[in-house]
Amino acid sequence: MGTYSRLFFPIFLIIAVVVGLRYTLLFQSETAYANARYQKDAGELGVYLHKALLPALTTPDRAALDNILAGALLLEADLVAARLDYAGGHLEALRSAAPPPDYPDWFRNLDGLQPINRTVYIGNASLVLAFEPTLPLSQVWRTLHQQATISLVNISIIYALLGIIIFANQRMLQRVTETTTRFQNGDHGVRLLVRGTPEARMLAVTFNNMAQRVQALVHKLQQSQHKLSEQLAQTLEAQALLQVEKERIEVTLASIGDAVITTDLNGKIATVNDVAEQLTGWSEACARGMELHQVFVLANNFGQHSLLKAMAQIYAGGDVIKVGNQSLRNRLGEIVTVEYTANAIRSGRNAVQGSVLVFRDVTERRQLMQQISWQSNHDILTGLPNRAALASRFEQEVARAREEGYLLAVCLFDLDHFQHVNQTMGQHVGDEILKQAASRLHDFAGQRHYAARLGGDEFVLLLPEMNGRAAVEQALDRLMTALSRDYVCAGKAVGMSASAGVAVYTGNEISADSLLRHADQALYQAKIMGRHRYHFFDADLDEQVRTHHNRRTEVRAALRAGELRLYYQPKLDMRKGRIVGMEALLRWAHPLRGVVGPMDFLPIVEHSDVIVDIGEWVLREALRQLQFWRAFDARWVISVNIAARHFQRADFVARLKGILAEFPDVPPHMLELEILESSALSDIAHVRSIMLDCQALGISFALDDFGTGYSSMSYLKRLPADMLKIDQSFVRNMLVDRDDLHLVSAVIGLAKSFGLGVIAEGVETIEHGAMLMRLGCDLVQGYGIARPMPADDVLPWVASFNTAGVWQAAAQLPPILSLHGEPAGGTAQMPLFIQS
Numbered sequence: 001m002g003t004y005s006r007l008f009f010p011i012f013l014i015i016a017v018v019v020g021l022r023y024t025l026l027f028q029s030e031t032a033y034a035n036a037r038y039q040k041d042a043g044e045l046g047v048y049l050h051k052a053l054l055p056a057l058t059t060p061d062r063a064a065l066d067n068i069l070a071g072a073l074l075l076e077a078d079l080v081a082a083r084l085d086y087a088g089g090h091l092e093a094l095r096s097a098a099p100p101p102d103y104p105d106w107f108r109n110l111d112g113l114q115p116i117n118r119t120v121y122i123g124n125a126s127l128v129l130a131f132e133p134t135l136p137l138s139q140v141w142r143t144l145h146q147q148a149t150i151s152l153v154n155i156s157i158i159y160a161l162l163g164i165i166i167f168a169n170q171r172m173l174q175r176v177t178e179t180t181t182r183f184q185n186g187d188h189g190v191r192l193l194v195r196g197t198p199e200a201r202m203l204a205v206t207f208n209n210m211a212q213r214v215q216a217l218v219h220k221l222q223q224s225q226h227k228l229s230e231q232l233a234q235t236l237e238a239q240a241l242l243q244v245e246k247e248r249i250e251v252t253l254a255s256i257g258d259a260v261i262t263t264d265l266n267g268k269i270a271t272v273n274d275v276a277e278q279l280t281g282w283s284e285a286c287a288r289g290m291e292l293h294q295v296f297v298l299a300n301n302f303g304q305h306s307l308l309k310a311m312a313q314i315y316a317g318g319d320v321i322k323v324g325n326q327s328l329r330n331r332l333g334e335i336v337t338v339e340y341t342a343n344a345i346r347s348g349r350n351a352v353q354g355s356v357l358v359f360r361d362v363t364e365r366r367q368l369m370q371q372i373s374w375q376s377n378h379d380i381l382t383g384l385p386n387r388a389a390l391a392s393r394f395e396q397e398v399a400r401a402r403e404e405g406y407l408l409a410v411c412l413f414d415l416d417h418f419q420h421v422n423q424t425m426g427q428h429v430g431d432e433i434l435k436q437a438a439s440r441l442h443d444f445a446g447q448r449h450y451a452a453r454l455g456g457d458e459f460v461l462l463l464p465e466m467n468g469r470a471a472v473e474q475a476l477d478r479l480m481t482a483l484s485r486d487y488v489c490a491g492k493a494v495g496m497s498a499s500a501g502v503a504v505y506t507g508n509e510i511s512a513d514s515l516l517r518h519a520d521q522a523l524y525q526a527k528i529m530g531r532h533r534y535h536f537f538d539a540d541l542d543e544q545v546r547t548h549h550n551r552r553t554e555v556r557a558a559l560r561a562g563e564l565r566l567y568y569q570p571k572l573d574m575r576k577g578r579i580v581g582m583e584a585l586l587r588w589a590h591p592l593r594g595v596v597g598p599m600d601f602l603p604i605v606e607h608s609d610v611i612v613d614i615g616e617w618v619l620r621e622a623l624r625q626l627q628f629w630r631a632f633d634a635r636w637v638i639s640v641n642i643a644a645r646h647f648q649r650a651d652f653v654a655r656l657k658g659i660l661a662e663f664p665d666v667p668p669h670m671l672e673l674e675i676l677e678s679s680a681l682s683d684i685a686h687v688r689s690i691m692l693d694c695q696a697l698g699i700s701f702a703l704d705d706f707g708t709g710y711s712s713m714s715y716l717k718r719l720p721a722d723m724l725k726i727d728q729s730f731v732r733n734m735l736v737d738r739d740d741l742h743l744v745s746a747v748i749g750l751a752k753s754f755g756l757g758v759i760a761e762g763v764e765t766i767e768h769g770a771m772l773m774r775l776g777c778d779l780v781q782g783y784g785i786a787r788p789m790p791a792d793d794v795l796p797w798v799a800s801f802n803t804a805g806v807w808q809a810a811a812q813l814p815p816i817l818s819l820h821g822e823p824a825g826g827t828a829q830m831p832l833f834i835q836s
Helices: 008-058 062-075 105-110 134-184 198-255 274-280 301-315 363-375 387-404 418-425 427-445 469-483 512-528 539-560 610-629 652-661 684-697 713-718 728-733 738-753 766-775 791-800 804-810
Strands: 079-086 089-094 116-122 125-131 259-264 269-272 321-329 335-346 352-361 407-415 450-455 458-466 487-489 492-494 498-505 534-536 564-573 578-590 594-596 637-641 671-676 700-706 723-726 757-760
Touching: 008 062, 008 079, 008 116, 008 125, 008 134, 062 079, 062 089, 105 134, 134 198, 259 274, 269 274, 274 352, 301 321, 301 335, 301 352, 387 407, 387 450, 387 458, 387 512, 407 427, 407 469, 407 512, 418 427, 427 450, 427 458, 427 469, 427 487, 458 469, 469 498, 469 534, 498 512, 512 534, 539 578, 539 610, 564 610, 564 637, 564 791, 578 610, 610 637, 610 652, 610 671, 610 791, 637 700, 652 684, 684 700, 723 728, 723 738, 728 738, 728 766, 738 757, 738 766
Parallel strands: 498 534, 578 637, 637 671, 671 700, 700 723, 723 757
Antiparallel strands: 079 089, 079 125, 116 125, 259 269, 259 352, 321 335, 335 352, 407 458, 407 498, 450 458, 487 492, 564 578, 578 594
16 A cells, blocks of 8 residues: 555544544533523523512512513523512413524533523512523534534545645656656657656656666667678668669559550660550560561651651650651551650660650540531531531632622521420420431532531521522422421421521622521511512512511510500490400500501511510400409400410410419409411411310410411311301401301301300491391491490490390391391491490
8 A cells, every 4th residue: 555555544543532632622611601601691681580570560560570571581592481479479481482403412411501490589579480501502513513514624635635645656656667667678768757746856857867878878789780780781682672673663664554665775675564565466575675666667657767767866865755646557457546755764874775655545535636626617416517617618609609700599497387396396306307407408418519507497508609590499499398398206207397598699799697697588588478488588678677677676665665555345245235345456555656556566576576575465454454344344254366476385374374373353264365267277286285274274265367267177176266256357248248148157157066156346337236146146346336445445435335225126036047048238327336
């Protein structure tokens, strides 16, 4: 345990004796003090009560005596009972509950304090007081307990300090032991840290000084031994370094990605790494000792001669040589493209000892550069020259046509309705069609003409050396026939046609860009004329095209400026005499020209996306107005005309849903869309799909101007229309033209056969209305009922409209069952409406 640890027990005995003696004396002194105070307080209470009771006993006043005795219990906590005997009787005051003592029971047995019974005589009366030493004992206990706590803390501190001293000494001895062991095991640089108590610091300094001297002696011995070892092993070390250096060079040459061949001063091959073996076809074993040019064989004489000349310069001490794009023929006769670098191998004294040839295969990089060059001038999808390549060739052809005096035709093509096919059938089908169209153009162009792709579905064909316009037309006829053949995509035939615009260069001063612009304008004209055709640029028409473009811009600006308006024409059920709805008709409130009808500006934008913006504006305005009118008549249906370009968009239904969502108070079945039957002819399946999707929302459809287009039973069967609208040109003349009357009757019968509703436009007189009712058509609209009017005029007009007297007789006429007789004529034509 050590000397310090053994001291714990005697120190403990000394402390126990000192503490016992101290607390014995302290207990005696505190007990004597408490007893003196206890006796004094008892005597003073007796004196006090003698004075206090004497006046009360004179009367005697029993209540006063009782209060004095009770007060005595409050004044002295040690008083437990007081008994007063006097001539009038006796009184006794007892403490009901003494306060609990804060000392243990065994302590009371150790104390010398005893209860006191004291008698005080007051005249003829006697007062007996009984005291218990509870408070003195508590005071003595508190004093002893407090001093014991202080003593316990002091003892704990002393033992803690002793423990710390013992622990510090043990740590110091442990460090000395560990350091000594390490020093003995050969760690001569180990030292003790100089820290801790003065004794520990002195021990560390002493040990370190001794260790340093021993280390110095050991180091001198090791140096002497090392020098002897170096002298003995100097030769064997030198040989190993040479072997390691040789192996390192061989590993380096084998691991690098380039091919390496080394030679001596005579040009004989010394080494060939693995990459060089692969490129030349010669193994190192076969190539060693051969001439460099016998293994590294360049395919052309000039390259071989340059190599020999370069190596001669290297052996003479020349600088490094770099050569690129050389054709290397390997042992099997295969050729690869390489680039090589040759340099001298020098000794430590800078003397040339041989050469090193480093070369790499750049065939793939050269092919990549060629591919990048090709892609910069060709369209990746079709392989045709692109716009950049066309620009260069175009300028050359224009210059050659100007010099040699021949015609040059510039043809700009695009595929009709390609965007629709691309959206409905998928981009992969669209790409396949573009590739097949490009292939047909390329085959047609051959070596004489030049075809290129501008982007999207636009292609350009240059026809140089043409003898005249007839030759151009003949070439275009053949090409249009080729482009109109079905395109086969994934085993399915896709019908597609093309439109073309042609500009002819005749030797005048005009740039290639202007010619291409003229061809673009001619292409636009070809599309306006119905597509699937070509059109030659006309200089006189160019001004018209520019005017048309300017007017289109003006219409777009009018839409943005809020100059468009909606007028409404009522629809009448003649038999019931009730307005059933309104048709929304577009007008332009031109700031200079006044109110402009739709035929003066809609045809200008019907082939552009402006018509889509206008159509969505009309839908929103019509629904907003119908939302207001529903408070007047919730049964009104509003009709809106939709252009073909707008209706056939792939996102038409989705955008229509969004517009309907803006007006949640308007049920979708209160909206009727009117489409021209001709708008469905380009892709009847696509139009049918859109109509079905809209009808699923509750929207109804009317075929507008029915009978004026390419009406057929198959179209009517496949299109899920709800209503046929008889064109006003037939209705207006049916009373005087037998053929128009037959047409009107046939349309009405056709509608009823297919279970469709029918409404007639162009009703201007009572006779028109009466004849239509007899034919079986009750729904009409026209100037005879009301002209289109602004929205603010509709409700006042409806309030004043009355048809009861007009149609009472007409409604009683029997329906016409046969049209073999002549139509009624000669009757006075009267307005259909009456102002109430």
